Amino acid sequence: MKQTDPEVLDPDFFEKEALKIPLDANFIDGLKEMYWKKYYARRDIYLRSVDELIGKPVEPQAYGLPDVDKTQLRPEYAHIDALQHADEKIRKIYTIAYGNRKDLNRAWKKALLDSLGIHHMEEESLSFKVAWTTALIRHWSLLEEEKQIIKPGRKFKPPRPKWLSMKILAMVQYRNKLIKQLRATSEEEFERVAKILKLSYRVPKPVEELEVNRTRKKWTEAQIKNRINWEKENQLIALKEKFMANREQRVKEIDDEMEKLKQEEAAIMKRLEEIDRLQGKFSGKVQGYYQPDIIGDFYKHNDHDKIGFYLPKPNMVVPEESDAYKVVKRKGRTRKLVVRTTDVDDLKKLSPVNL
Amino acid sequence: MVQTKWLETLKLASNFKTAKDAEMLLGLVVQLSRIGLKRTSIGKIKCPWNKFDDWTKKYWVESEYFWAYDQKSLIKQGDWVIIKPMLHVDSPIKSIRPITHEVEKVVFPFGNRVDPVTKKLAYELKFADDIEFKRNLIVDVIEKPFEEDSLLFDQKRELQAQKIKELKSKDLSKSEDNN
Secondary structure, eight states, X not given: OOTTSTTTTSTTHXXXXXXXXXXXXXXXXXXXXXHHHHHHHHHHHHHHHHTOOOSOOSOGGGGXXXXXXXXSBOGGGTTOHHHXXXXXXXXXXXXXXXXXXXXXXXXXXXXXXXXXXXXXXXXXXXXXXXXXXXXXXXXXXXXXXXXXXXXXXXXXXXXXXXXXXXXXXXXXXXXXXXXXXXHHHBHHHHHHHHHHHTXXXXXXXXXXXXXXXXXXXXXXXXXXXXXXXXXXXHHHHHHHHHHHHTHHHHHHHHHHHHHHXXXXXXXXXXXXXXXXXXXXXXXXXXXXXXXXXXXXXXXXXXXXXXXXXXXXXXXXXXXXXXXXXXXXXXXXXOEEEEEOOOOHHHHHXXXXXXX | OHHHHHHHHHHHHHHSOOGGGOSOEEEEEEEEEEETTTTEEEEEEEEEEEEEETTTTEEEEEEEEEEEEETTOOOOTTOEEEEEEOSOOSXXXXXXXXOOXXXXXXXXXXXXXXXTTTOOBEEXXXXXXXXXXXXXXXXXXXXXXHTOTTSOHHHHHHHHHHHHHHHHHHHHHHHHXXX
């Protein structure tokens, strides 16, 4: 897939493709491949945004430089009348082809400015500065590649001129600043300049949309979570449709069953009341609540620990352990009961009546 | 005594009020967001504020950030806007931080930075009209004479000087008429 396809330019293209990977034993391997595809695609976009042309032949047209007539006179000698009607052998000495590299550079810059319709003396405008810097970047990068050509009689490629490549990067950053200002002042002028000079400007993303999952591990973990939520949502939607389909009918069935059960319960309670009445028991509702004789048992609750014969004997039935009392086993058959509460209900269980 | 009075007045002027108490603020929209059920748009605005330093005796620019309501959805990222503090809110929206300001109007929209006083497009320190005027002047005075191939170099230079004289005489006559 090429980067120029409109589908691939979608920022969430690879995340959407990750949802289509089947949930097999090779799911994570599929995510790994998808990550590397995204990485290389992102790398291509970054390199194009920086305007560095890699892997192209060393020709000025490949670097975005316009065609220049090298048989033209240099601008220093353009106004001389004698050269206008002179011999070609004399005239060609004062042309760009027989000049320095500097003359060629100036001719490229002038051609780019003429393509935009900008005069060479309006140095204050931003579009002039953008065109000037693009020409600089392009003929410097051409020079950089020309310096690495293997000369005849040599084996190895000469090293990259770092003094030049650092300047190119600095100029690219300066140009991005100028483009940002141009875009803020007038978008029409910016679009016109970008179209003619064939610039690729990368709009900076807002803070909320910045990518957080930079490494492969984080990206795969995020995709797995996405997939889990996506599958859950689909299942919930299917369940909801299933429940909503026969909802009214099911609610009616439940209501009918409830009514039947209530009628059964009422009949059973009626029968139980009749039985109680026949046996002579009180089957009505009690008003109030039962209160124990606290005042009469007052001395028992307070001096319960001091009265020794109220304590349980080893052969007696001891109640179950709880937070209220604890059974401590000693040597032999003896046991000791430790009482911790003062609750009436808990102490009643230890009363001599029960023992 | 005079110097101390001058410094005291400067201090008073700088510390008289903070950016929060200001009635009107001009700022740049840095971030956009939406809150509430109706998704009303709000913007994070960077407002430059001059603060006086006692040691250096200078004003330094320190920017402060405010979140402001934009109920009419006028703003976009990169705009320069005027904001005012909201004294009361009819239907307050719950949010983590309290939103205290409201956008009044957009002064410089992003992509069309027109001066509101002169209504002209400005590139930093120059107007676009002035740049075009300069360009046309140069083409008329300097380059057009050299495009005539029938003339020699000296004749072309004489033509240039003649045109400059005409322009100067026009300016002088205009200034005399105005006086």
